[in-house]
Amino acid sequence: MSTNDQLKQAIVDSVEHGAYPEPDVSSAELPSTLLPSLLADLQKARDEVKTDIRSLSKDIAPDVDGWIAQAKKLQADIERSKATARDIVSQAEAGKALKEKTHDAGNKVRLLEKEVAFNESLATTLDLIRSSCRILDSADQAYNANDLRAALDSIKQCDRSMLSLSAAQDTRAVGLLQTRSSRFKATLLDKTTALAQSLIQCDIDARSVAIEHNVKDMSDVDLELVVEILTYLGGLDVYIRRLKRDIEFSLIDPRLSTKPGQYTIYQVEDRIIRASKTASNPDTIATLDDIWSALDFLSTRLPKSVCEPLSQKLLPSLFETLTYTWLDQTVPVQIDQMPVFQHILDRVSKLAEQIDALDWASTALLKDWVQGAPRTWLSKRRETALGAARSLLFSGLRDRKTVERVETQTVSKGDAIMGGNDVDDADDAWAADWEEDTSEPKAVSTEQPATTTNDDDDDDASAWDMDDNDTNGASGTSAPAADGEEDDAADAWGWGDDETATEEAPKPASPKKTTKSHGPPATEQSTPSGDRELTLRETYTVTAVPDGILEIVMKVVSDAETLTDPSYSGSPIGPAASALYTLPTFILAIYRATASTAYSKLDTGNMLIYNDASRLADQIRTFVARQSEKDGSSTLPSHLRPSSRLRLDNDIKALETFAKRAYSAEMESQRTIIRDMLDGAQGFSNCNAEPFASACDSAVSITEGRLRDVHKQWAPILSRSALLQSSGSLLSTAISKMVMEIEEIQDIGEEESVKLRKLCDKISEVKDLFMQEHPEGGEASDMTGIYCPNWFKFQYLGELLESSLADIKYLWTEGELRLEFDADEVTDLIEALFSDSDYRRKAIADIRRS
Structure with missing residues (x-):
């Protein structure tokens, strides 16, 4: 049906059934005069529409009939389809019920099959359990009859039978069967182990090992069978460890012992080897031969199944003990014993080859020892x-002993150490110019060479070593470094200490210096060139x-x-x-x-x-x-x-x-002690009043005693020049501290000045330590000024403490006071010693101007 036809049909149906209702026109909405006419028009229009519709319906009526017929046919087909569907549904319901019946039948069949299989498995398991029990019974009978071969075969068969019972191993019956089997194995293992020990007897007390092949009263049981049973039952490894320990205690340890009186050697009989005591200690070659005898005895009489695991456990410890207790001890220190050592090396190599031929454990330890x-x-x-x-x-x-140091040096005429062309003048200048900067002498020959190295880290120089950068006196002692690059040598002897800050230059000759000094004994010899050779000899003590x-x-x-x-x-x-x-x-x-x-x-x-x-x-x-x-x-x-x-x-x-x-x-250490002792004087202030006077006297006295004690203690040890330099360094430390502290006193009274002079004189008494006898029997020389750099300054200080202004001025202008003190030091002392006056101010001005 087309769209137009459908529309027409809808309109007809609407008109016939009153789909279009009459319009409701209210009088309130239209004028009363028009209402009747309108209603009439509407009714007329309605009638016309109806007439048109009827006319139209007559035209399409044949088509409508056809449509109705088709609809009825379709309705019949629908009813037939429904009937067919109902038949299909009923048949499906019937098939489902049949399928359920089939499934139930299949479940019953499978259940029956499982029951049958279970019954069969149960019967088989019961048969296996019964068979295993019978096998265990036969194993017990064989064990009781000492038929260990049959017992072993039975337990093997039982294990195979019980292996088939793995599915039922959680059952009580199988568990009881396994327990019985384990108990039998344990019993058999204990008996077999006891038999093994009876076949291989290790007597620790008798130090012997005896090996039998068959068990007495059990002719069918031999060592191979015992080992086979131990292997199957898993007890061989435990037995081998025990056997290895027993062999070590009974054979190895006694033979390799090096304790005095416990020497042994091996004796091998038919089936026994023992360590017998011997009076003398066997040498290393005999020990190596005995080790091979023992190993060969074991390899010959023990089955391979025992030898291989035994060697793996025995040889490493044996080689280790042999190496540390014998081989290492035979290594000679002296080269002339090398032939014997070579023989030992050859024997060790041969022993390794012999053991390798047995296919035993590795002999790498022995080979490594030979190679190493x-x-x-x-x-x-x-x-x-x-x-x-x-x-x-x-x-x-x-x-301890006294040794002599001999050193020869060549000195030219122009060297300052010669002090001039005249030989006698040179001797005087040698001591007098000890600390002056001179050219370095050239060493010609030295019986025992002097130390020439001056390490940067050294705090002290050698007491009589010749320093490459220093000026050396004829006695071989080191002088302060001239180039200022290295001061360690000077520090060693106390030259340049912190407390000697007032010293700024080498000390020239002083009025109080002796006119002739001598160092260590020296001999002279002239060379064709006019140079002089000085040979220095000194003795000192060494261990x-x-x-x-x-x-x-x-x-x-x-x-x-x-x-x-x-x-x-x-x-x-x-x-x-x-x-x-x-x-x-x-x-x-x-x-x-x-x-x-x-x-x-x-x-x-x-x-x-x-x-x-x-x-x-x-x-x-x-x-x-x-x-x-x-x-x-x-x-x-x-x-x-x-x-x-x-x-x-x-x-x-x-x-x-x-x-x-x-x-x-x-x-x-000694310098620190001396400084600490002088600290007891408390700066020497009020030194004439108690208790400060006693403190100053005590400090100076114990310091002077300390200097003498140290000198006495070192005298037997050090050479003469080293002793004088060491003592001079300590004395320099003491007087440097005294000079510094006295110069710091602001006001020094007359009585205090006298007291300070006495204290200075007390310290000066140690100069007798530096007196040196003349080699030709002349007057002894005072060497204090040579070995104590600030000695002359200290002596001048003592004089200044009791001098008048005129004397001080004279020493400054005409004497050599300015060589030891600078102008500020002298003026400070004048201000401390003398009260303010025109004369003092004039003297200070003259000193500053000069």
């Missing part, structure tokens, strides 16, 4: 050398340590030189030759490391360290020089010569530094 023989020997040689050095360091301090250390070093170098000889090219320790040249460094290092501890027990320990270390440095230097001369004629290649391999220059410098530091530490 050079390293082992070097370690023992190093240990011996260092041990000897340590022992010497503590035992050699008791032995036995330096000579002993030198002997150890020389022995090490000698051994190294021997090993580099072509005749030792095949020696087992030949490769260790090059490493031997490092031992001297270790020896000298251990000396430096332990010396402080060893010498600390001695009152003069630091000074002995100074002497010993200095002498040792000289000896090592001389030894190296002689070795170089010796190598000049050697046929060895240059790189193999000892002189080219020894690297001892740094060690020599370290020894010299060590000596200087020991000396510096002792000097600083």
Whole structure:
């Protein structure tokens, strides 16, 4: 039906059924005169529409009938479809019910099948349990009959049978069966272990091991069967560990013991080996032979199933004990014992080959020991050398001896040390100009070379060593550094201490200085060029340590030189030759490391360290020089010569530094003590009034006593020049502190001035320590001014304390006071000593102008 037809049909239906209602026109909305006419028009229009509709309906009526017929046919088809659908639904319901019946039937079938399978499995399990029980019964019968082979076979069969019961292992019946089987295995294992111990008997008390092949009264049971049972039951590893321990206790430990009176050797009989006592200690070769005898005995009489696991546990501990208790002890220290050591190495190598032939555990430990023989020997040689050095360091301090130092220097006529062309004048100038800046003398020959190294870290210089940058007197003592670059040497002797800040220049000759001084004994010899050779000789005390250390070093170098000889090219320790040249460094290092501890027990320990270390440095230097001369004629290649391999220059410098530091530490300690003693004077103020007077007297007195005690203590140790320089340094410390504190006093009365002069004189009494006898029996010389830099200043200070203004002015203008004091110091003293007056002001002005 088209859209137009549908529209027409809708209109007809609407008109016929009154879809268009009559309009409701209210009179209130239209005038009353028009209402009737309007209603009439509407009714007329309505009638016309109806007429048109009827006419239209007649035209389309045939089509409508066709439509109705089709609709009815469609309705019939729909009814037939519904009937068919109802049939299908009913059939589906019937199939579902049938399917449920089929599913229920299948479940019943599967249930029956499971019940059948369970019954069959239960029957099979019961059969297996019954069979296993019967097998265990037969195993028990075989065990009771001592038929261990049958028992083993039965337990194996039982295990296979019980393996099939793994699905039912959680059941009580199978659990009881497993418990029974485990108990039987434990019983069988205990019996088998006991049989194994009866076959392999280790008697610790008798130190023997006996091996039988069959068990008595059980001819069918042999060692192989016992091992097989132990292996199957998992007890072999435990038994092997126990057997290894018993063999060690009964055989290995007694044989390898090195305790005196417990020496043994092996004796092998038919089926027994024992460690029998012997009176003498067997050598290493015999020990290695016995070890092989024991191992061969075990490998021959024990089955392979025992030997292999036993060797894996026994050999490592055996090789370790053999190495540390025997082989390492046989490593010789002396080279002349090398042939015997070579024989031992060959025997150890052979032993390793013999064990390897048995297909036992690895013999790598023995082979490594043979290959590491050079390293082992070097370690023992190093240990011996260092041990000897340590022992010497503590035992050699008791032995002391006096040694002489000889040094020859060539001095030209123009050198300031000569003091002029005349020989006698030169002798006078040598002592008088000790501290003046002179040209450096050239050393010609030295029997024991002087120390020439001046380390930057040194606090003190050598007491009589020649410094490269310093002026050296004929006695070989060090003077202050002239170039100002290094002041350590000066610090060592107290020159340049903090308390000597008033000293600004070297001290020239003073009116109070003796006119002729002498240093250590010296001999003179003129050369063709007119130069003079001065030979200096001094004695000092050392211990036995330096000579002993030198002997150890020389022995090490000698051994190294021997090993580099072509005749030792095949020696087992030949490769260790090059490493031997490092031992001297270790020896000298251990000396430096332990010396402080060893010498600390001695009152003069630091000074002995100074002497010993200095002498040792000289000896090592001389030894190296002689070795170089010796190598000049050697046929060895240059790189193999000892002189080219020894690297001892740094060690020599370290020894010299060590000596200087020991000396510096002792000097600083003594300086501190002296300063502390003088602190008791409380600055010397009011020194004429109690209790300050007593304090000043006491401080000065104990300081003077301390200087003498230290001098007396050091006198047997140090050389004469070193002793005088050391004592002079301490005296310089004392008088520097006194000068500084007296100059700081603002007002000094007459009585106080006299008191201060007496205190200065008290300290000055120690000058008798510096008196030196003339070698030709002449008048003794006062060397105080030479060894104590501020001595003359101190003497001038004592004079100034009791001098008049005129005397002070005269000493300044005409004398040499200005060489010791500066103008400010003198004017400060004048202001403290004298009251203000025109004369004082005039004197001060004259002094400042001059």
